[in-house]
Amino acid sequence: MKKSNSTFYLLITPVLLWLLALIVIPHLDMLFRSFRFETDDGLWVFSLNNYLAFFEDSIYWFTFVQTALYSIGVTILAFVVTFPVAFFLTKVVGKRYSSFMTLLLLIPIWIGELVTVYGWMILLRDNGVINSFLLKIGVIDTPVEMLFTNFSMTIGLLYISMLFMIVPMMSALESMDDSLIEAASDLGASKWTIFRQIVIPYTTPGIVSGGIIVFMLVIGDYVAPNILGGKSSLWFTEQIYNKFLATFNWSEGAAFGFLLLLLSSSIVWVALKLSGQKLDKVGS
Amino acid sequence: MNYVLEIKNLTKKFGNFTAVDSVSFNVEDGGFFSILGGSGCGKTTLLRMISGFEEETAGDLLIRGESMKGIPPERRPVNIVFQNLALFPMMNVEKNVAFGLQRQRLPKSEVQSRVNEMLERVGLVGFEKKKVTELSGGQRQRVAIARSLVLKPEILLLDEPLGALDRKLREHMKVELKVLQKEIGTTFIYITHDQSEALVMSDTVAVMNEGRFEQIDTPKCLYKNPETSFVAGFVGESNEFDISSYVNGKLTTSKGCILAKQKLDFQPKKLFIRPEAFILNPAADLSGIERIEMQVKSILFDGSNTKIAAIIKSGHQEVLISLPQNAQFEDLREGDDIQVGVHQDDLKCYKD
Numbered sequence A: 001m002k003k004s005n006s007t008f009y010l011l012i013t014p015v016l017l018w019l020l021a022l023i024v025i026p027h028l029d030m031l032f033r034s035f036r037f038e039t040d041d042g043l044w045v046f047s048l049n050n051y052l053a054f055f056e057d058s059i060y061w062f063t064f065v066q067t068a069l070y071s072i073g074v075t076i077l078a079f080v081v082t083f084p085v086a087f088f089l090t091k092v093v094g095k096r097y098s099s100f101m102t103l104l105l106l107i108p109i110w111i112g113e114l115v116t117v118y119g120w121m122i123l124l125r126d127n128g129v130i131n132s133f134l135l136k137i138g139v140i141d142t143p144v145e146m147l148f149t150n151f152s153m154t155i156g157l158l159y160i161s162m163l164f165m166i167v168p169m170m171s172a173l174e175s176m177d178d179s180l181i182e183a184a185s186d187l188g189a190s191k192w193t194i195f196r197q198i199v200i201p202y203t204t205p206g207i208v209s210g211g212i213i214v215f216m217l218v219i220g221d222y223v224a225p226n227i228l229g230g231k232s233s234l235w236f237t238e239q240i241y242n243k244f245l246a247t248f249n250w251s252e253g254a255a256f257g258f259l260l261l262l263l264s265s266s267i268v269w270v271a272l273k274l275s276g277q278k279l280d281k282v283g284s
Numbered sequence B: 001m002n003y004v005l006e007i008k009n010l011t012k013k014f015g016n017f018t019a020v021d022s023v024s025f026n027v028e029d030g031g032f033f034s035i036l037g038g039s040g041c042g043k044t045t046l047l048r049m050i051s052g053f054e055e056e057t058a059g060d061l062l063i064r065g066e067s068m069k070g071i072p073p074e075r076r077p078v079n080i081v082f083q084n085l086a087l088f089p090m091m092n093v094e095k096n097v098a099f100g101l102q103r104q105r106l107p108k109s110e111v112q113s114r115v116n117e118m119l120e121r122v123g124l125v126g127f128e129k130k131k132v133t134e135l136s137g138g139q140r141q142r143v144a145i146a147r148s149l150v151l152k153p154e155i156l157l158l159d160e161p162l163g164a165l166d167r168k169l170r171e172h173m174k175v176e177l178k179v180l181q182k183e184i185g186t187t188f189i190y191i192t193h194d195q196s197e198a199l200v201m202s203d204t205v206a207v208m209n210e211g212r213f214e215q216i217d218t219p220k221c222l223y224k225n226p227e228t229s230f231v232a233g234f235v236g237e238s239n240e241f242d243i244s245s246y247v248n249g250k251l252t253t254s255k256g257c258i259l260a261k262q263k264l265d266f267q268p269k270k271l272f273i274r275p276e277a278f279i280l281n282p283a284a285d286l287s288g289i290e291r292i293e294m295q296v297k298s299i300l301f302d303g304s305n306t307k308i309a310a311i312i313k314s315g316h317q318e319v320l321i322s323l324p325q326n327a328q329f330e331d332l333r334e335g336d337d338i339q340v341g342v343h344q345d346d347l348k349c350y351k352d
Helices: A002-034 A049-056 A058-092 A095-111 A113-124 A129-137 A150-174 A178-186 A191-219 A223-228 A236-246 A250-275 A279-283 B043-051 B093-103 B108-121 B137-149 B167-184 B195-201 B219-224 B229-234
Strands: A036-038 A044-046 B003-014 B017-028 B032-036 B058-063 B078-081 B155-159 B187-192 B204-209 B212-217 B239-247 B250-253 B258-260 B270-273 B278-280 B289-300 B307-312 B317-322 B337-343 B348-350
Touching (some): A002 A250, A049 A250, A058 A095, A058 A191, A095 A113, A095 A150, A113 A223, A150 A191, A178 B078, A223 A236, B003 B043, B017 B043, B017 B187, B032 B043, B043 B078, B043 B187, B078 B137, B108 B137, B137 B155, B167 B195, B195 B219, B204 B219, B212 B219, B212 B229, B258 B289, B278 B317
Parallel strands (some): B032 B187
Antiparallel strands (some): B003 B017, B204 B212, B239 B250, B239 B270, B250 B258, B270 B348, B278 B337
């Protein structure tokens, strides 16, 4: 008993240290900072001014809502794009090829977000691969502006987050017995009904858990909106970045950071309620 | 004759492998038809062709006289109870049973009344709102059957649905299934590797081996008069002997035991004798039997299924003999010498 107890503490200490030093303490520090305000006399007082600043300028509001809507949009797109792939890899193609193809899917992660995003720049810019090709085959006669728009930003966000959708979905689909599909078909269900009534409900935990990861990654991403997005593609993380590093207003930056956390958490909460899932179930 | 299912030279090939090899048979309306065979004999492939999940390589199958060629599973008047039941885990009992009816776009009230009627029939009243994961094995079984039968199929296909149940429940479900089938009158086609399931429940049993039917018969005929050596060895227990010669009405086994057997118009290669065909210490005046001297090697006690393993003295071959559990042979011990009789009719000979 004594021995197993000490083993338990030995094993849990790094985890607790990690959580405390890298998550709890920085967050508490930021939380305190967000409520501190420097008066004209140079005194630090408790105040809600940092939060109020958010409501004073409509650009903050606008960015906030745009970030939320685009993040939801990218999450839905990620589902639409990856579901057929996940279904194909788990249910259609044989086991042998499936693991190889899954490996191919994972390769982009090894490269890193920044390089991937620059890769998209090469593809999307005016004299880039896609435009040159379209010009050459004569579909267009002037380059289509794709880079530095909401379109390029969405593509970038989708690309870097997609895989986090596909993996939980594949594991949900893998655990689904093929005979469920056959049984539904035998009972007279069309392909669409099978998809809607059997496959989707069965994989909902996987979809929701993948959705949460994608959403969180996207709403908190900085690189893709900053590099691929244009002037109109404002992302809330950029506002936070500007507060910290452009205006050196750490207190407002902290307040904005907490607003973003509040926003993303409440959207996830609503999504869980809507899909009837529980966080602990989705997490496993 | 009124056949609900007619199968004509049905063949299925996977690459070079022939899973079902030109099988033909008819199933009578309202019967309990079993297909019995070991694993890999092609019985599941055959079932999947009837249900429409596999496309035949050649041949045809007709349900109520109508060819099912190219008709997808969802439009065939057959339903299947899967080996693992394949109940929908995200739905409760009622929704599972209603699933097929809802696909036919029937009015809600009719769906409800038919579901209730079916649940009553299978004894699941009060379980409507239960999740299927909360049910016992036998109850899940009944949900799976109800889910298919509620659609009133011409044929219900069952793919070893009792395989996952424990022994006691399986014995119980065997009887229940047979009663249910008689009550409802739907034709059942039952796939199994368990001969006892096939023999107990069926009106007709087809024994399948390597993609072909060896024999189609009533359970009793199948047991009493197996037509091929495969059936003789597969259905029920049997003692198998290799025959090395058959001259002048005398069979000689490869181990040298000689038995008289009249009227064979072929050269037999195999001999089968059921354990219960042996008569222990037959009366001296009993005629028409072959008498064999043996020595008891061991007694394998198994309740009503108790057997003796005995050695044929002249042939040094071990055979299994049924031992009735009455007082008559109570004092039989290992090492005892016994005389065993067997009717010539019970010596089943085959040429391959």
